[in-house]
Each structure stands twice: as structure tokens, then as C-alpha cells.
Amino acid sequence: MTLSGVKPMEMIDRVRRNHAIEHATVAALIEKGVRPPMGGYSVAKGFIIWSRASEDAVAAASQEALRLLKSGHSELAISPYCGTNLVTSVLVGGLAAALASGGRRGIWPSLRGSMAALIAMSTLGRPVGRLVQRRFTTLSEVNRVEVATVRTILKRPVTVVWVGTNQDDGF
Numbered sequence: 291m292t293l294s295g296v297k298p299m300e301m302i303d304r305v306r307r308n309h310a311i312e313h314a315t316v317a318a319l320i321e322k323g324v325r326p327p328m329g330g331y332s333v334a335k336g337f338i339i340w341s342r343a344s345e346d347a348v349a350a351a352s353q354e355a356l357r358l359l360k361s362g363h364s365e366l367a368i369s370p371y372c373g374t375n376l377v378t379s380v381l382v383g384g385l386a387a388a389l390a391s392g393g394r395r396g397i398w399p400s401l402r403g404s405m406a407a408l409i410a411m412s413t414l415g416r417p418v419g420r421l422v423q424r425r426f427t428t429l430s431e432v433n434r435v436e437v438a439t440v441r442t443i444l445k446r447p448v449t450v451v452w453v454g455t456n457q458d459d460g461f
Contacts, residue, residue, distance in 0.1 A: 304459075307455075308455055310428040311359065314355030314366035315337075315352045316330055317369065318351035319351045322351065326341075335454055335455065336438075336439075338451065339450075340450045345441065345449070345451050348449075352440065367424075376415075434459075435458075439453070439454035
């Protein structure tokens with residue numbers, strides 16, 4: 291299936307659904323004892339998982355993740371390890387630094403800005419990141435998604451596994 295003719299919002303929602311399944315797959319792998327390094331990346335046709343897990347383990351974890359999301363475990367779509375948390379923390383910290391320094395130059399405004407950034411990043415970054423994931427970067431409504439293919443792309447230095455999905459956009 292090609293993605294030609296797919297509306298932009300449908301394309302975005304496909305990526306968001308795959309991002310949710312990716313997060314749930316990582317959670318399932320962690321539950322099975324797979325340890326870092328581990329990560330993923332989602333696109334409209336699926337996602338990759340890079341880890342020390344085998345293709346079979348990733349295939350089983352992705353099926354389990356999809357089953358759990360379909361049965362209402364939407365919290366699995368939100369990950370404390372997601373890059374969204376890092377980006378959100380940096381943006382919140384930068385905004386706090388800019389506001390605290392008030393546009394003034396010198397050591398004291400810079401020090402105030404730096405301290406405000408650190409405090410904002412450490413206290414607001416993760417909760418705001420979770421909110422951004424929930425509202426914008428993941429979509430846990432995966433009832434019309436199926437895992438179509440699972441294949442290893444790379445075996446060393448870590449295993450990179452492609453998980454292709456089929457989605458019915460008639461949500």
C-alpha cells in the first residue's frame with residue numbers, strides 16, 4: 291500500500307499511532323528484561339526499534355503492545371524515555387531563562403536565567419512532555435491497526451528491527 295492520496299492529518303495520525311505502539315513495544319521489551327541501549331523512531335508506515343532484543347522478541351513485544359493498547363491500556367503510549375520529554379524540557383528551560391534574564395546582559399541576569407532554566411527544566415519538563423505526548427505526538431486509538439511485517443535491518447552493534455503496520459484511516 292502506498293501513501294499517495296492520504297490526507298496530511300491522516301498521515302500525522304498514522305505516525306502518532308505508530309509512535310504509541312513503539313512506546314508500548316519498548317515498555318513490553320523492558321518488562322521482558324531487555325535493558326538499554328534501546329530506542330525507536332516512528333513514521334507513517336511503521337516504526338523501528340533498536341535494542342539488544344532479537345527480531346522474534348521485538349515481534350512478540352509489538353503484538354503484545356498492540357493487544358494491550360487495543361484493550362484500553364492507553365498509558366503505555368506515554369513514555370518517560372521519549373525524546374518529546376527532552377525537547378519539551380529544553381524549550382521550557384529556554385523560555386524560563388529568557389524570562390528570568392529579562393533581556394539584560396551581564397553575569398547576574400545570566401545566572402538568574404540559568405538557575406530559572408534548570409529549575410523549570412527539572413520541575414516542568416517531564417509533566418509538560420507527558421502532556422505533549424498525550425495531546426500531540428502519540429495516539430493510542432489503535433483499534434484499526436495491525437502489525438504487517440517485522441524484519442531485521444541491522445544486527446550490529448545493536449539490532450535494528452522494522453515493524454511495518456497497516457492502518458485503516460476510517461476512524
